[in-house]
Amino acid sequence: MKFCIVGGGSLGLLLTAKYTLANIPVVLITRTKEQAKIIRRYGLQLTEEKREHAANFACYSMVEIKENDVDLNLDWIFLMVKQHHINLSLGQDISTLMKAHTKLLCFQNGIGHEEKLSSWIPSNKIYLAITTEAAKKNSAHKVEHTGKGNIWIGQESQKSESFDKSEKKLIKSLSDAGFKAQMTNNMSSIIWNKLLINSVINPLTAILKVSNGKLLTSENWMQLMKNLLEEGKLVAKAAGIETEVHLWDQLIEVCQKTSNNTSSMLQDILEGRETEIDRINGGLIRLASDYKIDVPNHQVVFNMVKGLTN
Known part of the structure; x- marks a missing residue:
């Protein structure tokens, strides 16, 4: 082939x-x-x-x-x-x-x-x-x-x-x-599980300019991570997507396993390139609007990342 x-x-x-x-x-x-x-x-x-x-x-x-x-x-x-x-x-x-x-x-x-x-x-x-x-x-x-x-x-x-x-x-x-x-x-579920994890890690590391593992060093940051994840899960549920039961644990594991990694969104910010915020958090925000679900935390991080690239 x-x-x-x-x-x-x-x-x-x-x-x-x-x-x-x-x-x-x-x-x-x-x-x-x-x-x-x-x-x-x-x-x-x-x-x-x-x-x-x-x-x-x-x-x-x-x-x-x-x-x-x-x-x-x-x-x-x-x-x-x-x-x-x-x-x-x-x-x-x-x-x-x-x-x-x-x-x-x-x-x-x-x-x-x-x-x-x-x-x-x-x-x-x-x-x-x-x-x-x-x-x-x-x-x-x-x-x-x-x-x-x-x-x-x-x-x-x-x-x-x-x-x-x-x-x-x-x-x-x-x-x-x-x-x-x-x-x-089971591709739809796998896509959404990664989308929800990316929608937490990518914008927060881009805004805070920290490696993935650093997100776990602050209780305040971790609370924001939980809020973003729960909002995303509400949108997935409205869309008829079954997400992993232990998705929070998976999110923590990703941060630990990629502790020293720089997320792709942070790399884009540092290099002055367009980010994928419109397709990750922006995609969730658009669907949330269709289902009349409030996602204020996603809207805030979306606006902050967009502000960094203006």
Whole structure:
């Protein structure tokens, strides 16, 4: 099978490096020509468990793909850009890369991207992925694997417990590359569990400018974490989503296991980039409004993060 990763961010670089080192055919498509040129010149450097690995593979920018009419004949496309980068242009570009047998696997935080992508991609070809893998992009061609986790994959509407040959091969490829991955028919619940955890950790670390573990050092901060989580659970319940019973314990565990990590939202704030606040807390706020549920804590952190990026 042939795989393509769209997005040269931290997780995109991590998966590309791990696939290459496992001798699995993979192509990386970056947003800019500059990053593609750097990777072609120097290769990709992966730091993992204090060891450095060099990976070389086919790499193009999306512009170069179109300019040179590159035909990749892909089985799976991993879409690993942030949700706010999914627009008409990217959607059309992805659709041109897809053959009759190609499937799209989406690694976005938040909610709403599947509906957006279905404007250009048939819904039955769209798969969703949730991961707790952690990585840090140190430069255009350097990435550090900062935490091992799991990858869950499925289609939001899938209820069957049987999976086809291409799905099984996908899971095998991820396993061969060193990841713990599984197909699931409970994707909606998994997406919401991560959404609720992200909606607590990401904005608070961005506002307070602290690592994930530091949130557990203040009783006041932890009370705010509980308030955010409970508001989010009310919205999930109204939407008919069954969340984990021990979600608070999972939230604490995530903070502990990623104690020294800088959340993606804090990284965006520090680098002056657009954050995913509109797709995470903003998505919850919009749904809460539909269900006439008050979420004042989410509204406050949403406004504060938006203020930091103005």
